[in-house]
Amino acid sequence: MKRAVLALLTVVLAALSLLCSCETAPEPCADKLGCVDLGPDEPLTLGVVQALSGKVAPLGQDQIRGLELALASRGNKVLGRTVKLMTEDTGCNAEGGANAALKLVADPKVLAIFGTTCSGAAASTAEVMSKAGLAMISGNNSAPFLTAIGGHRAPKWQTGYLRTAPNEESAGPAAARFAYEKLGIRKAATINDGDIYTKGLTNGFREEFEQLGGKIVLDATVNKNDANMEPVLTTVINSRAEMVFFPLFQPEGNHVLLQARKMPALAKTVLMSDGSLIENSFIQAVQAAAIGMYFVGPTPPKRTPELEKLEAEYKARYHGSPPTYYFINAFDAAGILFAAIEKAAVKGGNGRLRIGRQALRDALYSTTGYPGLTGSLTCDEFGDCAAQSFNVLRLTDPTSGVEGLKGNVEFTYAPKR
Amino acid sequence: MNRLHDILRHWRSLSLSVKFGCAFSLLLVLLLLEALAGYGALRVVLEAESEILTSVEIRQRVFEMGGELEKARRMHRDFFLKFSEIGYADAHEQYFLPAKAVTARVVALSEDLRKIVEASNVSFSLRERNKDITLYLTSAQRFGEIFEETVSQVAVLAAPKTGLLEQLGQLGDRLGVLLRGATEAHLLYLEMDHNVQKYLILRQRPYMQTALNIGFKLERALETAPELAPARRAEVRRLVRDYLVVAGRIPDVDVRIRGLLNDFSLQAHAVDPISRDLKALAAIEVERARARISGVSRLASVIILATALLGLGFAMVVAWLIHTTVTRKIVDLTQAAAQLRVDGLEDSPKAPEGDEIGVLAATFKSMVARMQDLVTNLESKVALRTEELAATNDMLEQAVRELDEKNHALEVMTRTDRLTGLSNRRRLEEALRTEVLRARRYGKPFSVILLDIDHFKDVNDLHGHQAGDNVLIAIAGLLSRTARETDIVGRYGGEEFLLVCPETEIQVVAALAERLRLEFTSTDFPLVGRVTSSFGVAEYTQGDEVGSLLERADQALYRAKNKGRNCVEVAGFTAC
Numbered sequence: 001m002k003r004a005v006l007a008l009l010t011v012v013l014a015a016l017s018l019l020c021s022c023e024t025a026p027e028p029c030a031d032k033l034g035c036v037d038l039g040p041d042e043p044l045t046l047g048v049v050q051a052l053s054g055k056v057a058p059l060g061q062d063q064i065r066g067l068e069l070a071l072a073s074r075g076n077k078v079l080g081r082t083v084k085l086m087t088e089d090t091g092c093n094a095e096g097g098a099n100a101a102l103k104l105v106a107d108p109k110v111l112a113i114f115g116t117t118c119s120g121a122a123a124s125t126a127e128v129m130s131k132a133g134l135a136m137i138s139g140n141n142s143a144p145f146l147t148a149i150g151g152h153r154a155p156k157w158q159t160g161y162l163r164t165a166p167n168e169e170s171a172g173p174a175a176a177r178f179a180y181e182k183l184g185i186r187k188a189a190t191i192n193d194g195d196i197y198t199k200g201l202t203n204g205f206r207e208e209f210e211q212l213g214g215k216i217v218l219d220a221t222v223n224k225n226d227a228n229m230e231p232v233l234t235t236v237i238n239s240r241a242e243m244v245f246f247p248l249f250q251p252e253g254n255h256v257l258l259q260a261r262k263m264p265a266l267a268k269t270v271l272m273s274d275g276s277l278i279e280n281s282f283i284q285a286v287q288a289a290a291i292g293m294y295f296v297g298p299t300p301p302k303r304t305p306e307l308e309k310l311e312a313e314y315k316a317r318y319h320g321s322p323p324t325y326y327f328i329n330a331f332d333a334a335g336i337l338f339a340a341i342e343k344a345a346v347k348g349g350n351g352r353l354r355i356g357r358q359a360l361r362d363a364l365y366s367t368t369g370y371p372g373l374t375g376s377l378t379c380d381e382f383g384d385c386a387a388q389s390f391n392v393l394r395l396t397d398p399t400s401g402v403e404g405l406k407g408n409v410e411f412t413y414a415p416k417r
Numbered sequence: 418m419n420r421l422h423d424i425l426r427h428w429r430s431l432s433l434s435v436k437f438g439c440a441f442s443l444l445l446v447l448l449l450l451e452a453l454a455g456y457g458a459l460r461v462v463l464e465a466e467s468e469i470l471t472s473v474e475i476r477q478r479v480f481e482m483g484g485e486l487e488k489a490r491r492m493h494r495d496f497f498l499k500f501s502e503i504g505y506a507d508a509h510e511q512y513f514l515p516a517k518a519v520t521a522r523v524v525a526l527s528e529d530l531r532k533i534v535e536a537s538n539v540s541f542s543l544r545e546r547n548k549d550i551t552l553y554l555t556s557a558q559r560f561g562e563i564f565e566e567t568v569s570q571v572a573v574l575a576a577p578k579t580g581l582l583e584q585l586g587q588l589g590d591r592l593g594v595l596l597r598g599a600t601e602a603h604l605l606y607l608e609m610d611h612n613v614q615k616y617l618i619l620r621q622r623p624y625m626q627t628a629l630n631i632g633f634k635l636e637r638a639l640e641t642a643p644e645l646a647p648a649r650r651a652e653v654r655r656l657v658r659d660y661l662v663v664a665g666r667i668p669d670v671d672v673r674i675r676g677l678l679n680d681f682s683l684q685a686h687a688v689d690p691i692s693r694d695l696k697a698l699a700a701i702e703v704e705r706a707r708a709r710i711s712g713v714s715r716l717a718s719v720i721i722l723a724t725a726l727l728g729l730g731f732a733m734v735v736a737w738l739i740h741t742t743v744t745r746k747i748v749d750l751t752q753a754a755a756q757l758r759v760d761g762l763e764d765s766p767k768a769p770e771g772d773e774i775g776v777l778a779a780t781f782k783s784m785v786a787r788m789q790d791l792v793t794n795l796e797s798k799v800a801l802r803t804e805e806l807a808a809t810n811d812m813l814e815q816a817v818r819e820l821d822e823k824n825h826a827l828e829v830m831t832r833t834d835r836l837t838g839l840s841n842r843r844r845l846e847e848a849l850r851t852e853v854l855r856a857r858r859y860g861k862p863f864s865v866i867l868l869d870i871d872h873f874k875d876v877n878d879l880h881g882h883q884a885g886d887n888v889l890i891a892i893a894g895l896l897s898r899t900a901r902e903t904d905i906v907g908r909y910g911g912e913e914f915l916l917v918c919p920e921t922e923i924q925v926v927a928a929l930a931e932r933l934r935l936e937f938t939s940t941d942f943p944l945v946g947r948v949t950s951s952f953g954v955a956e957y958t959q960g961d962e963v964g965s966l967l968e969r970a971d972q973a974l975y976r977a978k979n980k981g982r983n984c985v986e987v988a989g990f991t992a993c
Contacts, residue, residue: 095680099687102559106552194672223622223672231626238633 031356033133036111040351043084044341047104047134049115049125051092055250058281058323060089060117063140065322066330067114069313070338078338079345079353086110090121092249093224097121098128105132111355112136112337114330119143119197123156130158133357135364137162137337139330142275142298143197144169144204148382156196160361162383164333164374165326166298166390168197168274171247172204174390174413175272175296179243180212182411183270189218189241191232191256193248201247201274217241222252229259237265247274247296254285261289272296278393279323280401290395299389299414300325300406301374310373324402329386332372336385340364389414429742433773436742440735447728454724458717465706465713471537472702475530479699482526483692485519486557492516493564493681497571505575513568520561527554540705543698549691556688560681567677574670581667585613588660595653599644602653605635613664620675622668632661746774836886837893839914840907848905848917849963855919856957864926864956866916867970868933871949871982873912884944891942892950899933915970923956923987930954930985938983949983956988 029035038044048067050060064087071083086107088100097116104110105128113129113136116122122141129136142165145156149169179185188209192198206216218239220232233256236244244266246256253273260266275297283290301307310331314322340363346354367385370377379385392411397404428436492512500508531550534543574581589610596603612628639645639654832844840848852863870876870892877885889912896906900916909915918926930952942948953974957966969988977986 093676093679095676095683098559098680099556099683102555103552103687106555107548194669220626221622221669222626223668226622228621228623231623231630234630235626235633238630 029354029356031358033357033361035357036109036355038081038109038353038355042109042353043082044078044111045084045086045107045109046337047101047107047110047113047115048085048087049090049097049100049104049113049121050087051096051117051121052087052089053091056092056117058279059140059326060092062322062324062327063115063117063138063330065314065318066139066327067334069310069317069327070331070334072313072317073335074338079342081353085114090116090118090125092118092121094120094124098124101125101128101132105129105134110134111341111357112360114138114334114337116141118195119146119200120195122146122161123196126156126158126161130160133160135160135162135337135340135357135361137164137333137364139164139328139333140326141165141197142168142171143200145196145200147384148380153382157382162333162336162364162379162385164329164336164372164377164385166386166388167384168201168298168388168390169204170388170413170415171274171296171298171390172201172206172245173208173415174392174411175201175245175274175294176205176208176212176214177413178294178296178392178411179245179270179272180209180214183243185243185270186214187217187239187241188214188243188245189220189236189239190216191220191222191236191244191246191248193224193252194221195224197276198247198249202245205245222248222256224249224252226252227255229255230263232256233260233263233266236260236269237263241269243270243272245272247276249276250279250282250285253277254282257286257293258289270294272392275324278402278405281323283395283398283401283405287398290398293395294410295393295395295405296390297393298325299391299412301328304373307373328373332370332374332377332385335372336364336367336370336377336379339370340367387414428738429772431772433743436738436772440738443731443735444728447724447731451721451724451728454717454720458713458720461713462710465710468537468539468706468709469703471533471539472543472699472706475533475537475539475543475702476696476699478526478530478533479692479695482523482530482553483696485523485526486560486688486692489516489519489523489560489564490681490685492519493567496568500571500575505572505577505580509568513564516564517561520557520564523557524554524561527557540698540702543695543702546691546695546698549695553688553691556684560684563677563680563684567674570670570674570677574667574674581663581670582617585660585663585667588656588663589613592653592656592660595649595656599642602635602638602642602645605631605638606657609635609660616668620671625664625668628664629661632657632664742772743774746772750774750777834893834908837890837908839893839897840905842907842909845905845907845909845915845917846963848907849966852917852919853957853961853963853966856961857959860959861920862922862956863917863919864921864923864954865918865966865970866926866930866933867909867953867955867967867974868914868916868930868950869974869978870912871951871978873948876945876948880944888942888945888948891940892937892948895936895940896933899936900929923954923989926956927954927985927987934983934985951977951982952985953977954985954987 029037048064050063051057052060064085067085071078076082086104088103090096090100097118097120100121101113101124104113112134113125115136115138116125117138117140119141120143122138122143123146126136126146138161141163143156144167145154146161147157147163147167148154176188179188188205190202190205192202202219206219209216218235218241220235222229222232229252244256244260246253248256253276257271257273260269260271271292272294274295278295278297307328310328311322314327340360341355343363343366344355344359346356348354365379365381365383367377367379370385374386377385390413391406391409392413393405394408394410395405396408400407493516496508496512496516499512503511527550531547531554534547534550572580575583577583592606593603593610596606609628609631612624612631616622616624616628635657636654639650639657642650645653832841833839834841849865855861856863870888873885873888876888889908892914893906893908896914896916900906901918903919905917905919907915907917916926916929918929934950934952937948937950940948951974953970953972953976955966955970955973973986973988977984980986
């Protein structure tokens with residue numbers, strides 16, 4: 001009888017120990033910023049913060065398209081899991097960026113943020129993101145303030161923030177060199193809209209132009225949504241500037257151009273903007289008024305079979321041509337992010353997955369020679385992954401649109417990193 | 418059928434103890450079943466009750482949190498509406514500082530709420546909303562930061578003396594005075610100022626830019642204005658430049674303030690639905706728990722009814738078994754015994770074999786002779802035994818009474834100070850703990866008086882310890898007479914006494930202490946004469962423990978001693 005009881009007890013204990021061993025508790029997270037633990041059926045969650053309303057919405061939409069194309073190229077899966085995108089609109093302003101980021105970082109499952117479109121929104125988004133220990137990558141931000149200026153940390157730099165769009169630190173200098181050296185301009189005026197993106201460009205222009213020996217006779221600011229540009233253009237006339245550098249977005253850029261063309265005193269004044277107006281919608285809106293206007297923008301990527309294939313996929317999927325090349329930067333940004341996630345992920349038992357937040361940042365910063373469609377990408381300590389190269393373009397025929405404009409390269413500036 | 422017959426035969430052959438054992442085992446199983454069903458139902462009901470309480474608490478916190486955030490927003494709105502009317506400094510004090518405190522409360526509430534949701538047994542959907550609570554928390558923090566920045570920007574714009582608007586006004590006034598007489602320049606100044614005022618009303622930058630352009634013209638006009646002497650011209654030129662610099666800064670500050678206000682509206686847009694959804698979810702939680710309780714109650718009722726019916730069936734089976742195997746045999750045996758009486762105890766009783774009743778019947782016959790003898794002597798033996806039993810019972814009752822009295826005396830001794838007859842320190846600490854718990858739960862006030870006889874050592878040294886003890890006893894009597902019925906009076910140790918005054922605010926207790934102090938002062942203690950005491954009074958505040966409350970009373974008492982004794986010190990202010 002006693003033997004039977006002992007045997008029964010042994011069987012019960014063995015069964016209990018087997019049950020316990022089936023569900024072992026996961027090891028504590030050793031990553032200093034914390035971990036994202038995913039169950040066997042849980043998707044990877046990414047925050048997407050872009051400008052999806054207002055005039056710049058097409059740019060934000062193109063960023064999402066670049067991300068979607070990158071996902072599609074991987075069968076819509078990363079590490080064998082589906083990817084859930086939590087999308088928020090910034091409205092292309094700093095407040096929108098901060099509030100969108102707050103929503104995303106509140107969710108502990110959000111691994112990283114893909115965004116933003118506008119640099120002003122990027123600064124506030126990156127600040128919230130960085131404090132929360134996440135990583136963020138953009139294919140559209142180009143304001144120098146976000147990463148590095150002159151090889152040093154820029155004022156709005158945040159750890160964990162990276163980008164594949166080129167730092168436009170050299171866009172202003174490219175415009176200044178072209179103006180000074182090729183056009184012989186000695187007195188120039190700049191107009192920004194108070195945003196860190198446009199301010200970064202006008203600052204870069206001013207420093208280079210003054211260093212070359214020119215003089216900035218006016219550094220004016222207009223507000224977003226201002227329609228009456230006559231007063232600021234009158235100030236330009238008063239300043240006797242030979243050239244106006246106004247890296248503004250639509251519609252302010254349109255107003256400046258159209259109203260300048262109606263002022264005889266500005267007939268001989270050179271007008272130059274930047275990549276934010278290299279868009280078909282701008283050319284269609286201003287038509288012949290843009291003839292003779294200059295633009296400074298990033299040098300387009302080299303034509304390769306892979307790039308042509310991606311463009312074909314874009315057209316097939318979205319039934320239209322891309323308004324800018326920035327969807328390619330977005331494609332590369334998404335590719336770098338997915339590669340980093342794969343590098344940082346640690347597979348556990350029972351199909352579980354753990355991704356350390358610091359490990360993900362480290363993987364992103366260690367990106368070297370990534371074969372992107374915009375070229376070979378290497379991310380530096382400030383978060384810049386793309387090389388800087390800028391073209392100065394001149395619009396001669398509005399009917400040929402952006403493609404025609406990009407063919408009229410007047411000047412190229414590509415400083416070494 | 419044969420099988421049933423075999424079982425019944427086997428049953429009859431079993432002993433009585435085995436039969437009763439089986440019958441009561443069946444009843445026990447039934448009881449266990451009922452107990453298990455009841456326990457299970459009770460547990461589910463308790464869990465559901467806990468969920469309801471948690472959900473109600475969550476809803477209450479959400480309401481509170483939402484209300485407080487709304488209050489902070491109103492203050493924020495009022496700040497902007499009123500600062501130009503009542504002045505920046507007053508608006509800062511009346512709206513900004515209180516809003517800051519309210520925002521801190523919202524942050525604390527949302528942090529609490531997050532912890533409650535994390536720790537409690539709420540539904541998956543509510544637990545999933547924890548990220549929204551985190552967003553609420555961070556948004557509330559951001560609200561505070563942004564409000565602070567907004568106020569600092571408003572200060573740049575509108576602060577008295579240093580604000581841009583005031584600077585602009587002063588520069589404009591001086592320019593207006595200096596340009597009188599210089600017709601063209603004065604007209605340009607008026608046009609410039611007009612555009613600045615237009616900007617300040619409409620906040621459209623082109624107006625300011627136009628003003629700056631006119632300022633440029635004004636500077637040029639100054640060069641050729643014959644009405645202005647060189648020194649005055651230089652002064653006007655300087656003022657115009659300052660005016661243009663100050664005016665040029667205003668739109669940038671406005672843009673920043675507009676951005677911050679946009680931030681507020683985005684925050685509201687993000688967090689308002691959270692508050693609304695959380696309230697709805699908490700309400701759904703309550704309904705879910707209620708439905709669960711209702712379902713479980715119905716199930717438990719069905720189980721209990723089923724087990725009751727089953728129990729009734731079991732009871733009937735047990736009754737039948739006992740009837741057939743025990744009662745009927747006893748009846749047979751009884752009839753046999755009656756027959757024996759009729760027959761003069763000559764016939765042997767009939768009884769079935771197999772159990773104890775059979776054995777009883779077998780021994781029945783041999784007892785007949787002895788029974789006769791027992792019947793004869795029975796009455797005297799019963800009387801004797803009854804008498805003995807009554808005496809034993811009396812002794813036992815006496816012993817029990819004595820034990821009760823001793824227990825009572827022991828209980829009194831453990832809670833009473835032997836010398837004074839007042840509550841001792843243990844009883845006082847129990848009373849304090851009870852009052853702290855009651856105050857914490859119901860939010861009612863209560864206070865304590867800690868008093869210490871002044872120079873009591875001198876009383877002992879001069880008049881002996883017996884006199885000292887008499888003083889302690891007299892003071893105890895005085896305290897008991899003067900304290901109210903609800904107060905707990907005790908000797909806290911040595912010459913220290915403590916009064917615990919439930920549901921009494923500190924002003925009342927301070928007055929009571931003062932009355933006691935006067936009573937002591939006017940009392941002539943035998944042999945010793947006048948004896949005074951120092952009093953420390955303290956009131957319970959939320960968060961207090963017994964130790965912290967007594968410590969404040971003791972500190973008050975210490976202050977009373979330091980102030981020359983024979984006075985009442987109230988924790989927080991003085992009455993001496």
